[in-house]
Amino acid sequence: MKKILIFLFAIIVLASCQKERDLAKVNYSIQGFGDPYTVSYLDVEGSTKTIKVTPNGISDVWVYSFLADPGTPLYLYVKSKEDISNSMSFSLSLKIDGKFYQEAKNYDGSTVIMGDTMFEIKRSGVVPF
Amino acid sequence: MKKQVLLLVSVFILSITWAQGQAIVKGVITDSKTGVPISNVEVMLSPSQQGASTNTKGEYEITNLKEGKYKLIVYGLGYVRIIRDIELKKDEITNLNFALKIDIKELMAVEIVDDHIEMHAYSKVTLKDADLDEHPVRDIGDFLREIPNVHAVRKGGANLDPVIRGFKFNQLNIQVDNGLRMEGGCPNRMDPTTSHVEAGDIEAIEVVKGPFALRYGPVMGGVVNMLTINPRPFDKFQVHLKANIGYESNWNGQRQHFTVLGGGQKVFFSFTGNNAVYGNYSDGNGDQVSSSFTKFGFTGKLGFAPAKNHRIIIMYSEFYARDVMFPSLSMDERDDNTRLYSFDYNAHDISDVIKTVSFKAYYSNVDHTMDNLSRGFSDTAAVVSNIIADRMGYRGEIGLNIGDNSHLFLGLDGYQIMKDGNRDKLMIGQPRPMMGKVPLKHEDLWNNAMINNYGFFSEYRWDKAKWEVVGAMRLDYNTASSDSISLMSMSKPPIDLIGIKAEDTESSFVNFSASAGVTRKLNDKMSLGFSFGRGVRSPSMIERFIINLPVGNDNYEYIGNPNLKPEANNEFDLVYRYQHTNIGGFELTGFYSIIQDYIGGVYLPPSVQKPLMQSVLGVKKFENLGTANMYGFEFSYATPSRYKLKATLTASMTSGKIDEVEVLEVDPVSGKVTGSHLVQNDHLGEIPPMEANLNVSYSFLNDKIVPLFTLRYVAAQNNISTAMQELTSDSFTLLGFRLVYKHNNNLTVVGGVNNMLDNAYYEHLNRRILGTDSRIYEPGRSFYINLIFNI
Numbered sequence: 024m025k026k027i028l029i030f031l032f033a034i035i036v037l038a039s040c041q042k043e044r045d046l047a048k049v050n051y052s053i054q055g056f057g058d059p060y061t062v063s064y065l066d067v068e069g070s071t072k073t074i075k076v077t078p079n080g081i082s083d084v085w086v087y088s089f090l091a092d093p094g095t096p097l098y099l100y101v102k103s104k105e106d107i108s109n110s111m112s113f114s115l116s117l118k119i120d121g122k123f124y125q126e127a128k129n130y131d132g133s134t135v136i137m138g139d140t141m142f143e144i145k146r147s148g149v150v151p152f
Numbered sequence: 153m154k155k156q157v158l159l160l161v162s163v164f165i166l167s168i169t170w171a172q173g174q175a176i177v178k179g180v181i182t183d184s185k186t187g188v189p190i191s192n193v194e195v196m197l198s199p200s201q202q203g204a205s206t207n208t209k210g211e212y213e214i215t216n217l218k219e220g221k222y223k224l225i226v227y228g229l230g231y232v233r234i235i236r237d238i239e240l241k242k243d244e245i246t247n248l249n250f251a252l253k254i255d256i257k258e259l260m261a262v263e264i265v266d267d268h269i270e271m272h273a274y275s276k277v278t279l280k281d282a283d284l285d286e287h288p289v290r291d292i293g294d295f296l297r298e299i300p301n302v303h304a305v306r307k308g309g310a311n312l313d314p315v316i317r318g319f320k321f322n323q324l325n326i327q328v329d330n331g332l333r334m335e336g337g338c339p340n341r342m343d344p345t346t347s348h349v350e351a352g353d354i355e356a357i358e359v360v361k362g363p364f365a366l367r368y369g370p371v372m373g374g375v376v377n378m379l380t381i382n383p384r385p386f387d388k389f390q391v392h393l394k395a396n397i398g399y400e401s402n403w404n405g406q407r408q409h410f411t412v413l414g415g416g417q418k419v420f421f422s423f424t425g426n427n428a429v430y431g432n433y434s435d436g437n438g439d440q441v442s443s444s445f446t447k448f449g450f451t452g453k454l455g456f457a458p459a460k461n462h463r464i465i466i467m468y469s470e471f472y473a474r475d476v477m478f479p480s481l482s483m484d485e486r487d488d489n490t491r492l493y494s495f496d497y498n499a500h501d502i503s504d505v506i507k508t509v510s511f512k513a514y515y516s517n518v519d520h521t522m523d524n525l526s527r528g529f530s531d532t533a534a535v536v537s538n539i540i541a542d543r544m545g546y547r548g549e550i551g552l553n554i555g556d557n558s559h560l561f562l563g564l565d566g567y568q569i570m571k572d573g574n575r576d577k578l579m580i581g582q583p584r585p586m587m588g589k590v591p592l593k594h595e596d597l598w599n600n601a602m603i604n605n606y607g608f609f610s611e612y613r614w615d616k617a618k619w620e621v622v623g624a625m626r627l628d629y630n631t632a633s634s635d636s637i638s639l640m641s642m643s644k645p646p647i648d649l650i651g652i653k654a655e656d657t658e659s660s661f662v663n664f665s666a667s668a669g670v671t672r673k674l675n676d677k678m679s680l681g682f683s684f685g686r687g688v689r690s691p692s693m694i695e696r697f698i699i700n701l702p703v704g705n706d707n708y709e710y711i712g713n714p715n716l717k718p719e720a721n722n723e724f725d726l727v728y729r730y731q732h733t734n735i736g737g738f739e740l741t742g743f744y745s746i747i748q749d750y751i752g753g754v755y756l757p758p759s760v761q762k763p764l765m766q767s768v769l770g771v772k773k774f775e776n777l778g779t780a781n782m783y784g785f786e787f788s789y790a791t792p793s794r795y796k797l798k799a800t801l802t803a804s805m806t807s808g809k810i811d812e813v814e815v816l817e818v819d820p821v822s823g824k825v826t827g828s829h830l831v832q833n834d835h836l837g838e839i840p841p842m843e844a845n846l847n848v849s850y851s852f853l854n855d856k857i858v859p860l861f862t863l864r865y866v867a868a869q870n871n872i873s874t875a876m877q878e879l880t881s882d883s884f885t886l887l888g889f890r891l892v893y894k895h896n897n898n899l900t901v902v903g904g905v906n907n908m909l910d911n912a913y914y915e916h917l918n919r920r921i922l923g924t925d926s927r928i929y930e931p932g933r934s935f936y937i938n939l940i941f942n943i
Contacts, residue, residue, distance in 0.1 A: 044474075063584075063585045063588070063590070065578075065580075065590060069578075071585055071588065071589040071590045073585065073588050093525075094486065094523060094525035094526065096525075096530075096534035096578050096580050097580070098580045098590050100584060100585060102584070131583065132583070134584075143583065143584055145582075145583050145584065147531060147580035147581065148530075148531055148580070149525045149526075149530045149531070149534055149580075151526070152475065152525070152526045
């Protein structure tokens with residue numbers, strides 16, 4: 024009986040240890056642009072990063088990956104002069120642990136900035152628990 | 153209802169056996185080591201089944217006995233049982249005194265803090281750890297609902313907030329180990345004090361209703377004192393282990409708790425650990441309620457006995473909560489990290505005059521994070537709120553014997569509460585970054601708010617013959633301050649939408665509270681007690697300093713008011729008790745309260761204050777609303793505990809009204825406030841309806857197997873607050889069953905089922921599911937099993 028109780032005790036002690044949540048692998052990716060475009064995204068620190076990407080061709084893929092806790096906010100925004108509405112190969116995606124979480128195959132809308140028509144796409148969300 | 157009455161009548165018929173005869177057995181029961189009289193010891197005779205419990209002086213007396221041979225059984229909780237063969241003769245008084253030895257196995261379970269003086273002028277209920285062990289206690293607030301007229305506000309699966317006779321939140325004094333109090337971090341009271349204590353650590357819970365127990369801090373509506381496992385000295389070094397493992401089917405919930413208790417005469421210790429992982433439960437309709445939670449933690453206590461009758465205990469605890477879901481709110485508790493530190497010194501029997509000396513110092517730190525990140529609408533704005541709540545305090549008391557049967561307690565206490573917190577909204581729903589960034593709104597919930605309280609208290613007790621008198625008073629000096637209460641707009645330049653400057657947040661009060669009670673023993677079976685108390689409490693952190701948050705039962709954001717006056721409860725209690733050795737004990741308590749400067753919300757039109765959220769109807773500011781009153785009763789009956797067939801019956805009711813209150817008129821189509829009018833005698837909000845509970849158990853094989861049936865009836869609540877746009881609630885009846893099997897001294901198995909008929913129901917105090925008029929339903933049928941090990 025004592026041995027059983029000591030075994031149970033050990034299990035309870037182990038179970039009482041502080042629990043860490045499983046991290047998820049987040050993957051932002053953009054492909055299908057032929058012209059330069061601007062990307063804004065929330066990085067691993069939760070800060071907004073904005074960069075200009077100049078692809079070598081439409082097969083170029085821009086990727087940003089990081090490990091995130093459940094509940095981490097995600098945000099990916101693209102601004103481009105290139106009208107990708109007819110470009111069937113275009114895709115913007117947010118993947119979590121290899122599975123599509125958000126995806127865009129077309130632009131969301133356009134706005135005129137400094138006389139140029141800019142096409143915009145935004146996808147966002149939260150790493151699920 | 154008919155079934156209840158029939159069942160009760162059956163219990164009476166079975167349990168009443170009128171004995172006739174002339175012999176009497178009486179005596180005094182003391183502790184073999186200290187010689188102190190022991191109260192509440194059961195003395196019973198077999199086979200007559202007559203018996204009695206010892207009074208506060210350790211005395212017992214069993215009368216009307218027939219002559220003959222009996223087995224006399226003496227049983228006190230925590231002591232070795234005594235069984236003795238005796239022979240009684242007609243017209244003789246047999247004196248039998250016993251000195252009980254401490255039972256180490258029992259001590260593993262219970263060491264009730266008891267000053268051996270029991271007052272009867274007001275209602276005091278003590279739940280011991282046997283009650284806790286045999287229940288699937290996942291939450292203390294939930295467990296307290298067992299007590300008549302004690303209810304709880306449910307906002308999710310855990311962290312239920314206790315309500316006593318309609319008094320709630322800061323109207324109650326909820327504490328641990330005679331004085332340690334914690335300040336929850338959540339402005340929406342997602343983490344009431346009871347949620348920062350592990351149920352498995354509790355040895356007993358004392359609930360004193362009313363503003364009478366003034367020794368333990370300012371109190372208005374009642375005191376809940378949770379007494380946790382304490383280390384204690386042993387004659388020789390030894391170590392004991394207790395483990396409790398439980399499972400609940402509906403929640404797929406499992407919990408584990410262990411206690412290690414050991415040491416020697418001078419140094420002793422206790423260490424406890426707990427873990428609970430619960431999923432969502434299904435209600436009686438089969439619908440899943442978002443109610444999952446995870447909790448774990450540990451507590452270590454180290455005790456020293458530097459001299460005889462002197463004891464020092466140092467305590468450190470860490471408790472963690474993760475992913476506690478609250479369907480009634482827009483956010484869930486993601487992380488809650490609580491740390492407790494305390495130092496206790498206790499001494500007794502120092503001289504003929506100085507009976508007790510105690511000193512306690514403590515510090516609690518709660519780091520509380522909430523967010524909306526598992527909600528669908530987090531795609532619009534990812535909201536994270538973090539609050540740090542610190543509370544430190546002390547309590548020192550000296551107990552004096554100032555004459556025959558007279559005791560005087562004098563003491564000082566004090567505390568400081570500090571709170572700071574904010575809410576960040578990352579606007580990820582925005583179609584594009586602004587100024588190169590995803591927009592982030594930063595809002596203060598509290599801005600370095602602080603409350604200090606310094607108290608002096610005294611309590612005088614006197615008992616002689618048929619009279620018991622108790623009088624208490626306390627004087628509190630309370631100060632509060634905060635940095636500015638402000639809410640900055642997103643405009644350029646930003647505008648302060650509230651604009652209360654730091655210097656305008658300061659307030660100070662001197663509060664005087666007093667209570668007096670007298671009990672008259674009408675005969676050896678009946679007593680009548682009368683108490684009057686005035687308990688004053690200063691406004692809370694929320695009421696003084698909260699910044700635009702929907703903290704109430706209604707759908708409005710609230711703003712704190714630093715200029716609030718203290719709230720006072722003037723209460724009268726009348727307690728009638730009847731104790732018969734064969735019939736059992738009755739207690740009927742009635743109370744009437746007049747609450748002055750009742751604190752509630754007053755609507756601010758949008759021209760004065762606009763809400764932050766679109767989902768609310770507007771903004772209210774805390775104000776003193778005037779006078780309210782509450783009244784009600786509690787009834788309880790229990791058969792003698794020596795009977796194999798036992799029954800308890802309880803019933804309770806509370807009603808409350810406010811003299812005059814503003815009722816808002818809301819357009820049902822637009823959901824906008826269109827006007828207001830004053831209403832006289834509106835019902836107070838969040839007052840629980842009438843309810844009755846019946847428990848019937850039978851003891852097989854000398855308590856080895858004990859089945860228990862429970863029946864609970866709760867009436868509909870139609871007396872609702874129109875000012876709070878409260879909803880009515882329906883009546884319901886619940887059945888439950890529990891079986892306790894004591895395999896041996898090392899193993900007890902408890903199994904049972906709650907809500908046996910799988911009824912779909914909700915308690916009146918359950919909050920609405922966010923954005924709906926539907927209340928959170930209680931769990932449907934749930935099977936449970938607890939294994940309790942002792943070595």
